[in-house]
Amino acid sequence: xxxxxxxxxxSIIDLALKGDESAYRHLLEKYxxxxxxxxxxIVPNREDAEEVAQDSFVKAFKALRGFNRAGxxxxxxxxxxxxxxxxxxxxGRIELEYLEESPDYEHAIPDEYANGFxxxxxxxxxxxxxxxISKLSETDKLVVTLFYTxxxxxxxxxxxxxxxxxxxxxxxxxxxxxxxxxLSELLSDETTGLL
Numbered sequence: 585x586x587x588x589x590x591x592x593x594x595s596i597i598d599l600a601l602k603g604d605e606s607a608y609r610h611l612l613e614k615y616x617x618x619x620x621x622x623x624x625x626i627v628p629n630r631e632d633a634e635e636v637a638q639d640s641f642v643k644a645f646k647a648l649r650g651f652n653r654a655g656x657x658x659x660x661x662x663x664x665x666x667x668x669x670x671x672x673x674x675x676g677r678i679e680l681e682y683l684e685e686s687p688d689y690e691h692a693i694p695d696e697y698a699n700g701f702x703x704x705x706x707x708x709x710x711x712x713x714x715x716x717i718s719k720l721s722e723t724d725k726l727v728v729t730l731f732y733t734x735x736x737x738x739x740x741x742x743x744x745x746x747x748x749x750x751x752x753x754x755x756x757x758x759x760x761x762x763x764x765x766x767l768s769e770l771l772s773d774e775t776t777g778l779l
Contacts, residue, residue, distance in 0.1 A: 726745075
């Protein structure tokens with residue numbers, strides 16, 4: 585596989601099934617950030633989240649022949665990440681910590697989309713959004729990440745988590761309300777500190 589831009593995802597999966605290492609690498613590069621983000625929303629620290637993401641890719645590549653092409657590859661993969669993270673917690677491999685002890689999620693803003701000033705503004709906005717997200721419950725953080733960061737639909741989130749679609753809608757609505765409240769408080773505190 586020389587240039588992945590000329591291949592559909594199904595073609596890349598076919599190449600991966602034939603043992604093409606560059607096809608595996610392409611899938612890994614394309615989905616590793618979101619897989620890590622989902623894992624980080626469930627497990628308490630970066631090292632554990634990295635381990636969960638790596639384990640998930642190993643499981644996914646071993647089970648690739650069983651991937652049903654009727655659904656999206658990302659949904660199938662994120663379901664594996666979600667279940668791997670939950671299994672790790674249940675087996676006691678990962679010790680749960682309080683939110684305050686969790687590391688901040690770093691979200692890079694591509695340089696080509698922002699000049700210096702715009703980049704600073706976006707980083708500042710991202711900082712406040714991540715601070716607000718960190719105050720959500722683990723379930724709310726996960727649903728926000730799947731919906732907004734990974735851009736999954738309600739049905740895809742249901743396929744990943746096993747939650748009822750109406751439950752997901754309620755959780756998303758509740759999470760948005762909490763985010764609005766948290767952002768309002770954070771920005772109010774910041775403004776007060778400047779005066």
